[in-house]
Amino acid sequence: MDTLTIRDEILRLKKEKDVCILAHSYQSKAITEIADFTGDSYQLSVMASKTEAKTVIMCGVRFMAETVKILSPEKTVILSSPIAGCPMAEQMSKEYIENIKKSYPDYAVVAYINTTAELKTICDVCVTSASAVKIVKNIPNDKILFIPDCNLGSFVAKNVPEKTFKLLHGGCPIHGKITGEEARVAKRLHPKAKFLVHPECVPQVVAQADFIGSTTAIIDYAKASDAKEFIIGTEIAIAEYLQFECPDKKFYPLSSKLICPDMKATTLVDVYNILKGDGGEEILLDDETISKARACIDKMIELGG
Numbered sequence: 539m540d541t542l543t544i545r546d547e548i549l550r551l552k553k554e555k556d557v558c559i560l561a562h563s564y565q566s567k568a569i570t571e572i573a574d575f576t577g578d579s580y581q582l583s584v585m586a587s588k589t590e591a592k593t594v595i596m597c598g599v600r601f602m603a604e605t606v607k608i609l610s611p612e613k614t615v616i617l618s619s620p621i622a623g624c625p626m627a628e629q630m631s632k633e634y635i636e637n638i639k640k641s642y643p644d645y646a647v648v649a650y651i652n653t654t655a656e657l658k659t660i661c662d663v664c665v666t667s668a669s670a671v672k673i674v675k676n677i678p679n680d681k682i683l684f685i686p687d688c689n690l691g692s693f694v695a696k697n698v699p700e701k702t703f704k705l706l707h708g709g710c711p712i713h714g715k716i717t718g719e720e721a722r723v724a725k726r727l728h729p730k731a732k733f734l735v736h737p738e739c740v741p742q743v744v745a746q747a748d749f750i751g752s753t754t755a756i757i758d759y760a761k762a763s764d765a766k767e768f769i770i771g772t773e774i775a776i777a778e779y780l781q782f783e784c785p786d787k788k789f790y791p792l793s794s795k796l797i798c799p800d801m802k803a804t805t806l807v808d809v810y811n812i813l814k815g816d817g818g819e820e821i822l823l824d825d826e827t828i829s830k831a832r833a834c835i836d837k838m839i840e841l842g843g
């Protein structure tokens with residue numbers, strides 16, 4: 539079957555079987571084109587709870603599929619590619635954080651949504667990159683243990699100077715490997731470009747940005763801006779998407795290293811096979827994990843997420 543036929547078959551089968559396909563905006567264009575909804579982590583978690591379909595295929599990474607399952611336990615949730623994990627989400631085990639918590643008993647434990655369902659069960663509140671600053675401001679506690687991403691944590695700490703932060707050595711291996719020097723070189727090469735950066739980048743990169751935000755915030759900023767050139771400091775899919783959407787503007791990826799292999803693991807063939815009843819991985823979580831992890835996500839929604 540050629541690509542167009544597979545695409546048409548996917549569109550036909552998902553309608554016939556009433557399956558909702560969610561895709562993170564770092565997925566390839568072939569996948570976002572067949573999705574019912576594309577967005578950032580926060581938007582996908584909201585969509586997950588709103589869709590009527592009984593089966594959801596999550597084209598993204600494992601923690602995202604787990605989030606869908608936590609918010610919709612009655613649905614069948616399938617992770618598009620069983621090998622697609624997020625290295626940051628799997629960096630810190632529940633046991634490791636339980637131990638750290640003993641040294642910081644009066645701190646609120648704030649977990650980036652890029653964490654496993656198991657780890658969320660022992661955290662107080664979740665945040666997404668889009669909501670982190672607002673939620674940390676709204677937490678009654680003024681002492682924050684922020685896990686796992688120290689780069690996002692530093693960004694939040696800078697924006698909430700009235701609180702005390704304990705950060706750990708975790709983070710995204712993709713965003714985190716871009717150096718301040720690489721950012722300076724990109725800015726020198728494109729002196730007229732606005733520099734838009736995801737807060738998972740190191741502080742030396744973030745400090746040089748004209749705008750810092752989640753994937754959706756970066757997209758919205760670039761579309762609305764009068765500027766004609768942009769350096770995009772996040773996964774390469776965002777620069778590609780923006781170039782397609784705004785052909786009169788120029789988008790330069792900050793680095794060709796900004797490719798997340800886990801986000802690129804899903805293919806059209808994977809989605810087709812799942813719709814035919816083969817492949818993917820159904821996410822199964824026990825009731826206790828679901829209810830405790832849900833409390834952490836509900837707290838995010840309560841605090842303004």
Ligand code: 13P
Pocket residue numbers: 577578579580652666667668710738751752753754
């Ligand atoms: P967003 O929350 O901006 O979608 O980011 C998710 C992610 O995995 C970034 O690396």
Ligand code: SF4
Pocket residue numbers: 599623624625626627652710711712713738773798799800801
């Ligand atoms: Fe995880 Fe980084 Fe990939 Fe996002 S880009 S899924 S944080 S490894």
